[in-house]
Amino acid sequence: MTTLFTPDHEWLRIDGDVATIGITDYAQSQLGDVVFVELPKVGRSLKKAEAAAVVESVKAASDVYAPISGDVVEVNEALAAEPALVNSDAAGKAWFFKVKIADKSELGGLMDEAAYKAHTA
Amino acid sequence: MLARDEHTPLNRTPLHALHIALGGKLVPFAGYEMPVQYAPGVLREHLHTRSKAGLFDVSHMGQIALHAKSGRAEDAARALERLVPQDIVAVAPGRQRYAQFTNENGGILDDLMVANFGDHLFLVVNAACKAEDEAHLREHLSDVCIIDPLPDRALIAMQGPRAQSALAKLCADAPAMRFMDSGPHEVDGLDCFVSRSGYTGEDGFEISVPADGAERLVKKLLENDDVRLIGLGARDSLRWEAGLCLSGHDIATTTTPVEGALEWSIQKGRRHSGARAGGFIGADKILAQLDKGAPRRRVGLKAEGRAPVREGAALFADSASVEPVGSVTSGGFGPSLNAPVAMGYLPASLAAPGTQVFAEVRGQRLPLKVAATPFVPNTYKR
Numbered sequence: 017m018t019t020l021f022t023p024d025h026e027w028l029r030i031d032g033d034v035a036t037i038g039i040t041d042y043a044q045s046q047l048g049d050v051v052f053v054e055l056p057k058v059g060r061s062l063k064k065a066e067a068a069a070v071v072e073s074v075k076a077a078s079d080v081y082a083p084i085s086g087d088v089v090e091v092n093e094a095l096a097a098e099p100a101l102v103n104s105d106a107a108g109k110a111w112f113f114k115v116k117i118a119d120k121s122e123l124g125g126l127m128d129e130a131a132y133k134a135h136t137a
Numbered sequence: 138m139l140a141r142d143e144h145t146p147l148n149r150t151p152l153h154a155l156h157i158a159l160g161g162k163l164v165p166f167a168g169y170e171m172p173v174q175y176a177p178g179v180l181r182e183h184l185h186t187r188s189k190a191g192l193f194d195v196s197h198m199g200q201i202a203l204h205a206k207s208g209r210a211e212d213a214a215r216a217l218e219r220l221v222p223q224d225i226v227a228v229a230p231g232r233q234r235y236a237q238f239t240n241e242n243g244g245i246l247d248d249l250m251v252a253n254f255g256d257h258l259f260l261v262v263n264a265a266c267k268a269e270d271e272a273h274l275r276e277h278l279s280d281v282c283i284i285d286p287l288p289d290r291a292l293i294a295m296q297g298p299r300a301q302s303a304l305a306k307l308c309a310d311a312p313a314m315r316f317m318d319s320g321p322h323e324v325d326g327l328d329c330f331v332s333r334s335g336y337t338g339e340d341g342f343e344i345s346v347p348a349d350g351a352e353r354l355v356k357k358l359l360e361n362d363d364v365r366l367i368g369l370g371a372r373d374s375l376r377w378e379a380g381l382c383l384s385g386h387d388i389a390t391t392t393t394p395v396e397g398a399l400e401w402s403i404q405k406g407r408r409h410s411g412a413r414a415g416g417f418i419g420a421d422k423i424l425a426q427l428d429k430g431a432p433r434r435r436v437g438l439k440a441e442g443r444a445p446v447r448e449g450a451a452l453f454a455d456s457a458s459v460e461p462v463g464s465v466t467s468g469g470f471g472p473s474l475n476a477p478v479a480m481g482y483l484p485a486s487l488a489a490p491g492t493q494v495f496a497e498v499r500g501q502r503l504p505l506k507v508a509a510t511p512f513v514p515n516t517y518k519r
Contacts (some may be wrong), residue, residue, distance in 0.1 A: 048370075049180035052443050052477075054499070070499065072445050074179040074470050075370050096443070103187040 020123060021132035022083045027107060028126065030117075034089060037101065037110040039071065039080060042136045048073040050102040055091040055113055062086060062115060064122055069112050071102060082120040086115035150196035151291045151348040152355060159366055166369060167264035169197040174368035182371035183472040186337055187513070190299040191367035191375075192358055198290040199267030200345055202275070203258040204283040213258045216281040217251065220273065222394060222417050224404035228253045233319035235402050238273060238335040243393040243422030246273065246331055248384045252319035252332060259319070259330060261343070273297070277418075290330075291351035294306045296341030296375070298516065299363040304331075304342055307357060313340065316517040325357055336372065338515040340378025378471045378478060380437055380510025386448060387435060387466045387480050393419070395426035396482070398435040403427065433463065434488040437510035438496070444503055445470045450496040452481055452505075462487060465496060471512060477514045480506070 018030045019124040025043035029036040044050065054070040062068050062082035069080040091113045095101060117123070127135060147170040156163060161172030174182060177457065185191055205212035214225040221236040228234045233252035237245045247266040252259040267286075274284045295304055304311040307325040311333075319332035323340040331344035346354050358364050373383070382388045388397040406412045409424050417423075440446055446468045451461035468479025479496070487494060490509050495502040 048174065048178045051180070051472075052445055054444065072470065074183070074374050074472060075173075077445065077447065 019129060020126035021129065021135075022081075022126060023135060024081055024083075025136075026080060026083050028083055028123075029111075030123065032113050033117050033120075035084060035117050035131060036111050036114045037085070038113065039106055040132070040136075043108045044103050044106040044110075047071060047078060047102075050099045053099045053102065053112070055095065056088045058088050058091055060088045062088060080112060082115070083126065084115065085118040086104040087118070088113050089116050090114040144405060148197070149445070150194055151351040152194045152196060152293075153345050154351050155355060156194065156366075161366070161368065161385050167197055169264065171197060172366070172368045174370045175366055177365070179368070179370035179374060180472050182365070182367040183374050185365050186297045186367055186371060186375055187339065187473050188298065189363040189365070190295055190297040190303050190341075190361075191337070191359055191371065192193035192355065192364050193296070193369075193372055194355075194369050195294050195343070195372075196348075196351070197264035198292050199260075199262040199264065199270060200287040200290050200292060201260040201262065201271065202285040202287060203260055203274070203278070204285060205257070205281055206283060207281075208256065210253055210255060210257055214253070215275055216278045217258065218407070219417055220277055220415065221249075221251075222403045222407050222420070222423055223251070224406040224411075224413070225251055225258070226345040226413070228405060228406065230255045231318055231320045233259075233317050233334065237388070237394050237402070238270065239394070239417060239419040239423065240390055241419055242390075243419035243426070244390040245388045245392060245394060245397065246270070246390060249384065250319075250332070253332075254320060254330075257346075257388060265385060283356065287345070289348050290345045292343060292345050293351065293355060294335050294341060294343045295358065295364065296335045296337040296339045298340065299340070300341040301518070303361045303364050304344075307354075307359070314342075314518075316340075316519045325354055327354060333518065336379075337380065338511050338513055340516050340518045341373075344471060358488065360411070374469060374472060377467045377469065377480065378473055378511070378513045379515060380512060381478065382435070382480075383467055392435070392482070393426055394433060395423060396431040396433055396435065430485060433482050433484050435466070435480060436483050436488050437508040437512060438465070438468070438479040438481055438505040439508040439512070440479070440496075441504045441506065443477065444480045444498060445477040446496045446498055446503060446505065450479075450481075450498055452483060453495045453497065453502060453513065454487060454497050456502045456504075461497075462494070473513050478508075480510070483507065
């Protein structure tokens with residue numbers, strides 16, 4: 017499985033033609049304590065770069081953009097009940113949603129882990 | 138809030154170096170570089186203040202001594218009553234009162250605290266308006282008063298159930314003070330002005346301290362494990378949970394004290410048939426609204442779901458109507474309530490507690506109920 021990153025601090029884990037998407041540990045550390053997560057509806061067709069989810073701390077709301085185009089096939093309901101998972105396990109249990117990848121060529125523009133580390137350094 | 142040139146250098150408080158040393162995340166606020174949070178973050182800082190004691194640097198606020206040329210505090214009080222709807226003459230020595238500077242339309246220029254220090258008045262005004270407030274005082278009161286800003290003093294607030302025990306170690310007078318007592322007191326050998334008040338809904342103190350002693354005092358207070366530095370982020374969430382107004386947001390030049398649900402702050406002596414009725418800027422509008430009510434009102438709002446409703450969200454009477462009936466002026470997730478709360482303006486007909494309204498958030502109508510404030514009961518030592 018490959019993990020890719022966006023400059024907007026999202027990660028994508030690619031498994032065949034499905035990408036699991038979340039926000040990075042760096043992103044959660046910048047947001048502070050997460051108190052609310054709004055997820056897209058299963059079946060929604062996302063276009064790359066459109067606002068797909070919202071993550072809110074005590075102070076502010078931030079959009080999570082779709083890093084690639086595709087239909088939402090699953091969302092992480094656990095985040096609705098326990099938004100703080102985003103702080104405790106951003107790269108794991110706190111995944112946001114999964115999309116069926118519409119266009120694999122869109123993955124070409126994303127960063128690998130080394131490039132993302134350089135981006136946040 | 139004033140728009141600022143991004144190249145204008147930001148002011149620093151006397152505690153700036155300490156904020157950096159203690160891991161404060163500094164952001165521009167009202168022309169100052171201020172700590173929005175420290176390492177624990179807004180949520181933990183908020184909860185710490187409600188359970189123990191939070192220490193806030195609010196040195197960006199304006200501190201002003203108002204002296205009557207006659208040397209009598211009562212003359213300064215009478216003069217100040219030209220600018221505020223409050224009964225200032227009745228503020229006893231050693232006491233303070235919440236007030237608002239009003240404009241010709243009855244709107245609120247800023248809110249402030251006014252203390253009677255015996256021979257003069259001591260005012261604390263908001264950071265964002267302090268230059269305008271000083272100019273306003275000079276324009277209207279210079280015939281009777283000397284307006285003396287005190288830029289060489291820092292201001293810190295200590296708030297929460299352990300505030301008294303923490304301050305008592307350095308200020309023997311502190312435990313005997315009651316809510317809204319205010320006056321000069323020695324704190325750890327420094328000549329301070331101490332008031333028993335704050336902006337969190339908790340019992341606590343605000344301490345005006347000479348700038349060159351501020352860091353030493355804060356370090357001394359932080360030696361107590363109950364006391365932690367708290368950033369402006371939690372200061373904001375604490376005050377909105379307590380239903381307290383932020384000037385320029387929940388109350389503004391376009392809202393009167395009556396619309397802002399601040400009638401409680403206007404004493405009988407300044408109302409119709411009071412001993413010194415009216416005589417302040419905007420009195421016609423405000424006194425009429427005190428008699429007849431205002432067309433709209435600031436209310437508390439509780440969300441039914443988990444999604445925070447924030448400043449600027451439009452409010453609607455039902456889930457489908459096109460025209461908004463009001464808007465949210467403050468709001469977010471209340472850490473002590475573990476739920477979203479907000480404040481905003483609604484027509485008087487929709488302002489009764491329990492009334493359902495809807496806020497538009499990201500294209501969706503979220504149900505809210507009008508609710509009494511404070512959302513978190515206050516713990517003032519009356």
